[in-house]
Amino acid sequence: MKLIYEQSVPGRRGVQLPACDVPEATPLPAALCRAEAATLPEMSELDVVRHFTRLSRRNFSVDTNFYPLGSCTMKYNSKGLEAAAGLMAPYHPMIPLLPGGEALAQGCLGMLHGLGTALAEITGMDEVTTQPLAGAHGEMTGMLLVAAYHRAKGNKKKYVIVPDSSHGTNPASAAMVGYEIITIPTAPYGDMDMEAFKAALSSETAAVMMTCPNTLGLFNPHVKEICDLAHGVDALVYYDGANLNAIMGKVRPGDVGFDVIHVNLHKTFGTPHGSGGPGSGPVGVKKALVPFLPSPRIVKKDDGSFAIDRDNPRSIGRTANFFGNFGVMAKAYAYILQQGKEGLIRVSEQAVLNANYIMSRLKAYYDLPYDQTCMHECVFSASRQLQHDVHAIDIAKYLIDQGYHPPTVYFPLIVKEAIMIEPTETESKATMDSFIEVMIEAAKLAETNPEVLKEAPVTMPISRLDETKAAREQKVCCIG
Amino acid sequence: MDLYFSKEHEWVKISGTTATVGISDHAAHELGDITFVELPAVGKTVKQFETVAAIESVKAASDIYSPLSGKVTSINETLENAPEVVNESAEEAGWICTIEIADPTEVKNLMSKAEYDEYLKSL
The missing domain is CATH 3.40.640.10 (Type I PLP-dependent aspartate aminotransferase-like (Major domain))
Structure with a gap:
């Protein structure tokens, strides 16, 4: 997908204004003017609409997919x-x-x-x-x-x-x-x-x-x-x-x-x-x-x-x-x-029930360092998968390919290879079941074909990002 | 030269009254790719097991605790632009800082290499 600047065509405009028929006001003092014109993309209205509509379709949100990001309570917002x-x-x-x-x-x-x-x-x-x-x-x-x-x-x-x-x-x-x-x-x-x-x-x-x-x-x-x-x-x-x-x-x-x-x-x-x-x-x-x-x-x-x-x-x-x-x-x-009083009580009950459902169904496949009834979220460790050189981050990337936002990984710090799942109360059992099946699939792949996990994501517009390079060489610049 | 380790996975090499401080190979491996080391100011005074520096990796940000009390006398400036040296050589080229030792008897709170290896097995 091209950047908006790369789509610019000199002279193209969204709106054609009529020629100015009033005398120009006194120009601004030269000292207040920029040395050269600002680099702005020149586009038609339709080009702009399509560009941003395309971008918006790449957006991932709780409105599009399950988003079990632990500690963030990504519930659906009515x-x-x-x-x-x-x-x-x-x-x-x-x-x-x-x-x-x-x-x-x-x-x-x-x-x-x-x-x-x-x-x-x-x-x-x-x-x-x-x-x-x-x-x-x-x-x-x-x-x-x-x-x-x-x-x-x-x-x-x-x-x-x-x-x-x-x-x-x-x-x-x-x-x-x-x-x-x-x-x-x-x-x-x-x-x-x-x-x-x-x-x-x-x-x-x-x-x-x-x-x-x-x-x-x-x-x-x-x-x-x-x-x-x-x-x-x-x-x-x-x-x-x-x-x-x-x-x-x-x-x-x-x-x-x-x-x-x-x-x-x-x-x-x-x-x-x-x-x-x-x-x-x-x-x-x-x-x-x-x-x-x-x-x-x-x-x-x-x-x-x-x-x-x-x-x-x-x-x-x-x-x-x-x-x-x-x-x-x-x-x-x-x-x-x-929600009212009764509604808020049910929100918490359902959030806790959902987290325990996911925890109980996945604990046969992932280590659960603190194995007890949880509240609104559960924290697994990918330490079992680590034996096959598969890290929490590899499982997270695989989930992206499967249409799920990854859970929080590497937090809390006290759990090695942490995978922190918070489904919230707004998800149906069917959605959670689909997610659970993908998590089970990932655990199996770790044993049978870990390369699939290590190469993920492969369905996204770009493949796996080099997070280390991004953190070490922080260069943020404007194109144009 | 005496080498000791702390439970928080720092190492300290003692040469006379100077201690060189870093994090263990085990810690560097656990942290993953290190992206930033916040070095202390030279002249900073630290107490044993108090924060002397901080380290960031793709996974986490962690404090580095001084294995001994003393005053920071030098820092490993290489790490400012090349934090990956800690991953490559945590217990040699990836040293963090040197400290002028305030109280040599504090080593009693640290572990020998053999004791540390044993400690790692227990984790």
Whole structure:
């Protein structure tokens, strides 16, 4: 397929404008003009339409194929939610910021407030800010809140504890806020090693950051004890909500003792994501942290109307322009209202059931390092296939040929040759069965004809990319 | 010259008061193709088993923990443009940095080559 620049024909235009019949305005000063004309493709409208339509047909998404990318919760996002969010689209983000503008934006402000209230209810927190623009942004906001809490109390805190199964963004966010990281190993059961945790916990511990269920898809049975021990030294406990899709309506992190949580609306609450955005990572907190929440906040007044409250002297400040990724939030709010309480409970039940179905059917063919009932995702190891010199990446590439997005591979880091599968609740048994058959086929090929796996993909416009070269020689340039 | 290994798969060669640090052949193999080595600043002070450098491969990014406490005295600048040297020669040309040893008794927390080989079998 040719690049759009390669299709350019000098003089070709999409629109033919009539000759200008008014005198030309004073030309721009030469210093402000570029030395040579910009290189733009010259094409007809039809050429452009065909080019981008062709490109779009090469797009791979959950709308086209099964996408069991572990830890990413690539559920199908109903088009009805797009339509619902579209109702909010005409409202300019500046309207509520104009003098008296709040009165003109009651619907938008009410949506933001309603979403915050719903998330607080789902997570068991006292108040939620919707400002953070993505999960990692939520993590950093949460850790800034932790730091503000300790600063206000005059606490001398230095360390943040994370398990070695955590998302890399957990230690990164804590380090960005200025804490040193203590990493706790994983115990044989797949949860955090409690003895190592107790040994690491001290009066200098600022926070413990946990993902529960963790990146192995396992729920930590000691989670209450961990919260209690942390509170004993006035450390706060952070809940990474990346895996919230497993527990909605079953466990509320706030009830267990977590103090701060971020929620990935783009994962759990049915908004499209991938390739870097857009996301939204609201942060919920317990009462003790409310004064530090980002400002401004949306409040509901006694008369039932909504207002923007800028009077938050102890706030950590603004963490996003306007009120965050509004469109993502509108879809998430529509999703929550569409599902309702019973629906969200069934979402989690079905997500967990689907993951366990895949796990139980594939465990005869792939090693399962932590062999127990999983939550919303399961983590296999390709160590058995490695004996035939077949790596997780080879199986992933073979799946592309068969029309499936590969699962997450090589994460979590604590599992050798990890293959992390998260089917989500929106997939049918028939779809999962087809995927399972292909995974079984791959396991058989590893033994009988590994070359097929090592040469994959062969059905794509381009064959296997040299990932090492791409990472080592990072050259990004514009053609033309 | 004394050679020791850590549980986190770093090696350290001790010559007088200088320690040369790198990652083991086993670690380099497990990481896969290494794409970037974040070297420490010369003069940086590190404690035993604290992060001294970081390494990225096509599979993962990992911290490199200093096997001994001390001050970084030199770094292997070759790795800035040729991180693949770690894959090719992890325990020789792919060294990461040298450290002026602060406390020689810390070697008691490390393993000999024979002990490390035994440790690898247990993994």
